[in-house]
Amino acid sequence: EPEVTQTPSHQVTQMGQEVILRCVPISNHLYFYWYRQILGQKVEFLVSFYNNEISEKSEIFDDQFSVERPDGSNFTLKIRSTKLEDSAMYFCASSELDTLSHEQFFGPGTRLTVL
Amino acid sequence: DAKTTQPTSMDCAEGRAANLPCNHSTISGNEYVYWYRQIHSQGPQYIIHGLKNNETNEMASLIITEDRKSSTLILPHATLRDTAVYYCIVRVGGSQGNLIFGKGTKLSVKP
Numbered sequence: 001e002p003e004v005t006q007t008p009s010h011q012v013t014q015m016g017q018e019v020i021l022r023c024v025p026i027s028n029h030l031y032f033y034w035y036r037q038i039l040g041q042k043v044e045f046l047v048s049f050y051n052n053e054i055s056e057k058s059e060i061f062d063d064q065f066s067v068e069r070p071d072g073s074n075f076t077l078k079i080r081s082t083k084l085e086d087s088a089m090y091f092c093a094s095s096e097l098d099t100l101s102h103e104q105f106f107g108p109g110t111r112l113t114v115l
Numbered sequence: 116d117a118k119t120t121q122p123t124s125m126d127c128a129e130g131r132a133a134n135l136p137c138n139h140s141t142i143s144g145n146e147y148v149y150w151y152r153q154i155h156s157q158g159p160q161y162i163i164h165g166l167k168n169n170e171t172n173e174m175a176s177l178i179i180t181e182d183r184k185s186s187t188l189i190l191p192h193a194t195l196r197d198t199a200v201y202y203c204i205v206r207v208g209g210s211q212g213n214l215i216f217g218k219g220t221k222l223s224v225k226p
Contacts, residue, residue: 035216037156043214044216045214048211048212058213095210095211097211101210102164103161104214105161106159106160108157108158109156109158
């Protein structure tokens with residue numbers, strides 16, 4: 001069964017450093033998302049991406065964040081200068097372009113720890 | 116998107132049916148009810164969705180009241196692997212667009 005994959009599974013970085021989290025969405029999906037979950041808190045939407053541009057973003061997704069689809073398979077989230085409060089699980093998700101489709105498929109997540 | 120209310124936690128005996136309620140009294144006519152679950156910090160997993168009619172798939176059943184102000188997710192024979200946080204989400208239909216997760220219901224299935 002096709003699945004969303006994410007790398008790395010765990011990333012440790014120093015405050016102020018740049019990190020890039022990588023995702024490979026399901027191959028025929030055209031909508032891509034990033035969500036995050038701070039330990040013990042709710043899953044929060046960050047950004048959605050369609051047709052090579054951001055379609056929606058939350059107030060969390062400030063100028064420190066960017067997304068890119070550098071090739072036909074990867075979808076990345078970059079945090080330019082990490083802060084302690086960026087420590088969280090980051091989930092990538094993808095979905096089809098299909099009016100009958102209702103499901104978003106989530107990856108296993110990347111645990112980001114900022115020291 | 117309409118707001119939902121779910122109990123914080125529930126217990127269920129293994130092999131018994133788990134019935135998870137959700138209130139969504141402000142749901143609009145074009146909003147669907149979705150259920151996702153999250154098993155111990157894994158990525159959320161879609162379970163089922165519905166608009167008006169009751170729905171059933173290989174994972175669960177969804178019962179929506181006639182006035183659509185509440186719904187119940189039913190896991191017919193809960194197993195220990197069903198221990199998870201279950202999220203009821205109300206939104207306009209389709210797979211695109213962000214999901215707004217609440218705190219959900221922590222279901223503990225006990226032997």
